[in-house]
Ligand SMILES: [Zn+2]
């Protein structure tokens with residue numbers, strides 16, 4: 608039993624939720640032998656989500672579970688807006704993600720240059736402070752691509768990754784949130800899963816629940832590189848993932 612809870616059928620607004628388009632994501636998931644998928648669009652495109660068409664696709668493919676989540680940008684000061692977004696629909700889950708540091712879209716290729724002229728350790732410190740704040744809002748069910756800050760391959764110089772991340776993991780553990788094992792890092796210059804294997808091992812020792820996500824922006828990317836994701840999760844000790852319905856967590860074997 609494997610899930611892909613991080614699917615952007617709208618990509619960055621280039622596509623629409625037509626039945627044909629949504630069906631391609633489901634068919635790819637079936638080819639990849641996934642038991643469950645979740646459409647989790649970027650919250651800025653939530654007005655383009657067709658709940659009706661997702662419902663119809665659910666009825667068309669009863670053999671696979673289809674959920675509706677949302678990937679929400681955590682930016683300090685957005686808390687009230689996020690609360691409203693959460694209350695606006697019966698989301699199965701919300702993924703909380705940090706894509707901006709002080710207004711800087713650090714994971715955007717047009718803006719990666721700032722990494723070469725900045726103090727990398729300060730960037731890591733600020734990024735993980737934001738992830739910690741996101742977790743503390745208690746609005747999210749899943750932490751998105753936990754160590755996204757490594758995307759372009761820039762590593763902290765004076766401290767280890769675990770130095771920055773261990774305090775955040777403690778807060779995640781207390782929150783009850785799950786961390787996604789997100790394979791999109793393998794398609795990025797860093798060429799490493801989010802979070803890194805050493806962090807997955809640390810998460811297992813802290814009994815933090817996980818689930819899987821590809822961050823697909825196209826049907827071809829559904830379930831991509833799952834062999835590596837499953838290998839790293841099992842190597843760390845995991846044999847269970849969590850799934851969500853209406854923000855309620857359930858554990859299944861994988
Ligand atoms: Zn993201």
Ligand SMILES: [Zn+2]
Nearest residue numbers: 613615678822
């Ligand atoms: Zn995403």
